[in-house]
Amino acid sequence: MALHRVNTDDYQQQLDQKVARLRDAYAPYTALEPEVFPSPPSHYRLRAEFKMWQEGGRVDYAMYKQGEYKKPFVIQEFTVGSERINALMPPLLEAINASETLRKRLFCTEFLTTLSGDALITLIYHKPLDAVWEAEARALQKKLGVPILGRSRKQKVVLERDYVIEKLDIHGRTYQYKQVEGSFTQPNGEICRAMIGWAKSCCKDQAADLLELYCGNGNFTIPLAENFRQVLATEISKVSVNAAQENIAANGVENLAIVRLSSEEFTQAIDKVRPFRRLKDIDLDSYDFSTVLVDPPRAGLDADTCAMIARFPRILYISCNPETQLENLAALTKTHRIARFAIFDQFPYTDHTESGVLLVKR
Structure with missing residues (x-):
């Protein structure tokens, strides 16, 4: 099914099929019925990237099937995209086609939007961006x-800002996030809100401390901080760490420290294999970690990190790839049992599903 146009009548059936498949896959590790969080059937995707098809002196939004990059599908509607994206697409395209400066050698357009209505458009070119382009872009x-943000080879032109501000209402409180263009953000806003709410519900009445690996811009970290005495979070991306620091201040969180470390580096640090200058202001021995939260990349957890988190009483594991999570569960369930199991339909009408498990020490 083409992603730009979907039949919402099929949504529940495709979700049921995903749930059945994952229930079977996780059966060796848990008999729990999964908590299922469905997506809105349409207008759920907050960010989108379109190739720009140039032909006959005009440009159109296009997508390609994998491996067929000379057969574009011109996009005339994009029902999976947020309503904000859909509202911006026609006037943006009209303005680009009315300006040779904006149209010429434009090869990609990216939209970044939020549930709270903010938006940012990035135009990416195969040409240097000069003062003439900047003047046209400012008018647009x-x-x-x-x-509007302009990009070209070794060039980034920020006309106003390179980020959006998201505001999420979760369990009666509103959280604010700076989301920077080019850095990771959850694409499905309602599922993001559901994932955070589920994670918070897994961490009620925790008097001790939380360790989080792969914290990004503080998406989970900030709402969960109120459930713990202290929180220590790590992230390798400098852009995400800087955004997280701003988000901590914007949300008035005072019991949270973020350090720029990879999960492998943190494992070495906590095992005292070697010191890290980035931890010079952090006393690891002062923390009493009751829970560790991990939301790793698609490759899952490496063996050393998996062994390190197995020492903690509670493991909250959010996964964008159930296959690698299952590989990690083969090791983690030797020391822990699954107390909760959730399925998040991040990308409807695709085979992709995300999952969460709460593991408790046996």
Whole structure:
């Protein structure tokens, strides 16, 4: 099924099939019925990237099937995209086609939007961006009322800002996040909110401390901090760490420290294999970690990190790839049992599903 146009009548059936498949896959490790978090059937995707198809003196939004990059599908509607994206697409395209400066050698357009209505548009070119382009782009920015960002080889032109501000209402409180263009953000806003809410519910009445690996911009970290005495979080991306620090301040969180370390480096640090200058202001021995939260990349946890987190009483493991999570569970369930199991339909109408498990020490 083409992602740009979906039949929402099929949604529940495809979700049921995913749930059945994952229930069977996780059966060796748990008999729990999964908690299922469905996506909105349409307009759920907050970010989108389109190739720009140039032909006959005009440009159109396009997508390609994998491996067939000379057969574009021109996009005329994008029902999986947020309503904000859909509202911006026609006037943006009209303005680009009315300006040779904006159209010429444009090869990609990216939209980044939020549930709270903010938006950012990035135009990516195979040409240097000069003062003439900047003047045209500023006029376009004023016309649309949306920040425009220009990119070319070794060039980034920020006309106003390179981020959006998201506001998420979770369990009666509103959290604010700076989401920087080019850095990781959850693509499905409602599922992101559901995942955070589920994680918070797994961490009620925790008097001790939380360790989080792969914390990104503080997406989970900030809401969970109120459930713990202290929180220590790690992230390797400098852009994400900087955004997280701003998000900590914006949300008034005072019991949370973020350090720029990979999970492998943190494992070496906590095992005292070697010191890290980035931890010079952190006293690891002062923490009493009752829970560790991991939300790793698709490759899952490496063996050393998996062994390290197995020492903790509680493991909250959010996964964007159930296959690698299952590989890790083969080791983790030797020391822990699964107390909760959740399925998050991040990408409807695809085979992709995300999962969460709460593991408790046996």
